[in-house]
Amino acid sequence: MDLLLKKAQLGDDKAFEEIVEQFQKKIFSYCYYVLRNTHEAEDITQEVFLKVYKNIQRCSDGNAFNPWIYKIASNQCRTVLKRKTKLQRLLKAFTSKSAQMSSEQAYFEKTVSNIEWFQTLKVIEKQILILRIINDQTFEAISKILDIKPASLRKRYERIKKKVEKYRDSEGSDLYQQLRFRIREEN
Structure with missing residues (x-):
């Protein structure tokens, strides 16, 4: 590069x-x-x-x-x-x-x-998830992109995961994982 x-x-x-x-x-x-x-x-x-x-x-x-x-x-x-x-x-x-x-x-x-659960997230939470899951960015890169300290970013990411894991579909599967697989298939 x-x-x-x-x-x-x-x-x-x-x-x-x-x-x-x-x-x-x-x-x-x-x-x-x-x-x-x-x-x-x-x-x-x-x-x-x-x-x-x-x-x-x-x-x-x-x-x-x-x-x-x-x-x-x-x-x-x-x-x-x-x-x-x-x-x-x-x-x-x-x-x-x-x-x-x-x-x-x-x-x-x-x-x-x-994607009702996705819409419940704040903009910064959406950005963190998208950068980490969809774009496979490292926490260090995301911290530079969003001007958040890496340690703080990791804590936020874990909180977001817990927040998202609360939402389950009727079969009980994890919507967070569904998003991850669905997005990877689209790309």
């Missing part, structure tokens, strides 16, 4: 294309599972690579690149989620309860009900 990064920093477009090819699916996957929306995930993925292209000189070495790009993705997702939350509050304030749901709202409701 060091050589590829150095070439991209010197303006080699082929090297940057290789970086995009290596990380595009991973970043999209991360954004999708945080945002739960394909179009937003695609947009954020593009924004991430634009920021990487513009700021590639700031990345010091190849080992720091992985956490750096996920940090950019994490920040972009947080921004979108904040906007969504504000928009939802505004919509609630200005719409009557008897108004019919739009097709997007109906889709969102359907998606939420499919």
Whole structure:
């Protein structure tokens, strides 16, 4: 990664294309599972690579690149989620309860009900799970991405696992494990 990064920093477009090819699916996957929306995930993925292209000189070495790009993705997702939350509050304030749901709202409701336990998690908890389970990031990398001390991150992760393990489907199987296998099969 060091050589590829150095070439991209010197303006080699082929090297940057290789970086995009290596990380595009991973970043999209991360954004999708945080945002739960394909179009937003695609947009954020593009924004991430634009920021990487513009700021590639700031990345010091190849080992720091992985956490750096996920940090950019994490920040972009947080921004979108904040906007969504504000928009939802505004919509609630200005719409009557008897108004019919739009097709997007109906889709969102359907998606939420499919992974109800996932929606009970805080944004930071979702990010930790996604980075650890879906993207197979180390605790050290996640701590750099999310600006959390590694020891604190491990404790949070264990608390999240316990929280998620409370939710079981009707057959008693662990939904946490189901998510892990389902996501791995999709990728």
